């Protein structure tokens with residue numbers, strides 16, 4: 001008996017394969033044209049102008065919507081453009097509740113929109129029930145969730161946060177960048193919208209900057225598409241083409257990178273030079289139980305605190321070879337980063353300290369290299385500390 005719905009690996013691999021009616025191309029062609037012919041006066045075809053619609057963006061959006069269990073979506077020029085697109089749904093002065101340890105660029109965006117008088121934002125620890133109840137009592141219009149969080153891999157309960165947010169009358173938006181739809185589907189847990197930096201696991205090859213917004217309802221998807229055309233934040237066709245190409249191997253990449261990450265997490269967990277490992281795949285991690293119910297795996301990102309000061313960190317990072325010292329994550333190659341001075345430098349020091357992002361924190365995006373090679377490099381780096 002065939003299953004009711006294809007498995008997500010099949011959706012990824014077969015997305016828009018063999019549907020070209022012009023030449024029978026197996027792979028969906030790339031449409032770079034910025035404009036499309038009208039059939040006649042008042043007779044508009046499926047596309048008219050590339051900012052508002054493009055077949056490659058639509059192919060990627062419909063595939064991601066299928067994977068996330070949404071009704072439709074919009075492909076944007078970056079992950080932050082995706083988040084900013086969602087903010088257009090808010091009335092002036094609306095209250096946004098966001099995690100105090102979310103991605104630094106998201107914090108900067110929300111702070112800057114607040115400084116303009118566009119909205120109000122409150123950053124809270126979303127795993128603290130009392131802080132959540134207090135924030136919800138102020139009638140937020142939007143609750144923004146990022147789980148696992150960047151860079152501390154904290155897992156929050158999407159279903160619980162979403163159901164109480166709904167009672168408070170708020171829309172729920174979840175950033176699913178760290179896991180991708182093959183490990184977590186927030187819409188099924190009660191979120192209204194999922195956002196992605198497709199720059200990360202979805203494209204997976206560190207050669208495209210892009211984003212996506214997936215909506216639970218067709219109405220919401222339509223409103224978001226309207227705003228995307230109005231504000232011009234849609235992504236380029238070639239980026240969408242590349243990203244769909246990357247998406248085809250998402251399952252296999254995630255499986256292999258996650259296995260490597262688990263090996264590293266266990267290795268670091270027992271190492272004397274390591275103060276703490278943040279990874280929900282470890283049995284003693286505070287997010288372990290929740291991750292086991294909410295996610296179908298812990299993912300391939302992990303962070304750790306070293307037993308050293310900033311100078312020690314500098315020395316540690318100076319010796320890396322296989323792990324590239326770079327921002328971003330989710331590519332096939334392993335990356336190492338110092339969040340306090342790199343990805344989260346846009347946050348002020350006080351906010352970083354409150355969130356737990358200290359000077360000795362290191363984040364790894366674990367790639368597809370042979371696990372033994374990754375462990376050997378980390379072992380050398382740590383023994384030189």
Ligand SMILES: Cc1ncc(COP(=O)(O)O)c(C=O)c1O
Nearest residue numbers: 078079080103150177197199210
């Ligand atoms: C969790 C998360 N959300 C959003 C973004 C922003 O994405 P982009 O860099 O594609 O704008 C990032 C970037 O690192 C991220 O880590």
